[in-house]
């Protein structure tokens with residue numbers, strides 16, 4: 001755990017006082033009431049102490065905060081929903097630009113669009129859009145922020161039908177490193193718009209997003225079916241076959257995990273390794289049972305909790321299993337196909353889970369995700385059929401390092417050259433940034449970075465390093 005306490009502020013007191021007085025939101029300083037809560041992020045592995053936390057109320061506050069960081073030469077962290085696994089949305093001794101108070105949302109039901117400020121979580125957005133029977137692909141845990149999620153790509157339950165979150169982005173408003181307010185869309189600053197859809201927070205602070213929405217729900221056939229750990233190879237092979245025939249309206253995943261003490265699992269399996277196969281059918285309700293059936297007959301069924309759930313409810317169903325404040329590390333590997341070797345590595349790694357909170361997720365991509373051109377967005381790995389997210393979690397620092405090493409080992413075993421996903425990368429490692437983009441995409445991102453952020457003001461992210 002990082003616990004560096006800064007002794008003195010890198011910003012002069014007169015400058016800080018002037019900055020604070022001009023904010024419409026508030027500035028929280030070390031020692032002030034609320035500081036500890038304001039500085040904490042979701043991942044308890046990162047405990048840092050910013051010199052100032054600027055809780056922005058609007059675009060003007062964001063511009064002022066970016067200007068302060070640039071003019072004072074002080075490192076800057078940007079926080080949307082605060083779910084960064086590597087801890088990019090907090091900082092020791094620098095400025096934390098916190099967007100969490102900017103949660104305005106406006107749905108336009110006629111156009112089926114929504115404009116949402118960058119501090120929104122998926123819970124916020126789903127609540128507003130579902131009021132009109134509409135939705136866009138969001139995260140599997142509703143407390144995740146729309147900002148980091150969308151700028152990194154955005155994998156979720158609706159993706160095979162409606163694409164990634166970034167594929168549904170129509171427009172983003174942002175403040176760039178020079179403090180300018182810029183609009184990016186297909187028609188305005190198109191190259192910047194390309195980079196914002198997969199290039200992460202490298203190019204500015206997005207203040208609001210406009211998304212295309214789709215008719216979804218109000219209920220979706222969704223849930224999990226559980227199989228015994230001993231049947232891992234059989235279940236994974238069956239899953240591969242079922243995915244090959246799955247319609248786009250069905251998005252599924254396999255979770256190689258440990259059974260939590262939940263009422264829908266028999267007590268006899270609580271605390272033992274178990275396979276969960278989850279899914280969400282967002283098509284014609286009458287066709288859902290037939291479409292999901294192959295995924296619900298992959299082995300000896302321990303429990304099947306698929307049901308017609310309200311979409312917004314399903315989006316929150318996993319939240320209790322993802323509490324704030326414990327230690328987390330994610331490590332990803334894209335798989336162009338689930339070949340026999342990868343299948344064996346997954347089954348063997350499952351047998352070595354380093355603790356009851358560690359998990360391996362195998363998510364099926366394809367469908368609408370694969371139909372977007374590799375040049376169309378900075379999220380370019382469109383030919384990858386699956387993604388593996390290896391999750392190391394411990395209640396506190398005890399055993400965290402070993403669990404993290406295990407996660408690294410699993411992805412290395414899957415293939416040392418496997419491609420990575422920026423949103424599922426739990427550390428800051430230039431090699432993993434390179435692994436996240438095809439070479440030509442990375443070169444294009446560097447050119448964009450050179451143009452919009454040549455001094456690398458926005459560096460707390462999966463960093464595209466400028467070359468000017």
Ligand SMILES: Cc1cc2nc3c(=O)[nH]c(=O)nc-3n(C[C@H](O)[C@H](O)[C@H](O)COP(=O)(O)OP(=O)(O)OC[C@H]3O[C@@H](n4cnc5c(N)ncnc54)[C@H](O)[C@@H]3O)c2cc1C
Pocket residue numbers: 042077078079080081082083084085088089099118138139140141143144145146147148149150151152153154155156200201202204205206207322423424460461462
């Ligand atoms: C419990 C959990 C579940 C998850 N589930 C999924 C999932 O289903 N699918 C998926 O694809 N990912 C998932 N993720 C990963 C998630 O997408 C990333 O962690 C993402 O960065 C979180 O966004 P945030 O706004 O909450 O994060 P933050 O911690 O606020 O920010 C993360 C990064 O984004 C940058 N950023 C934040 N706001 C802005 C902004 N307004 N403008 C520019 N840059 C900004 C930050 O600087 C930082 O580099 C999950 C993560 C967690 C912890």
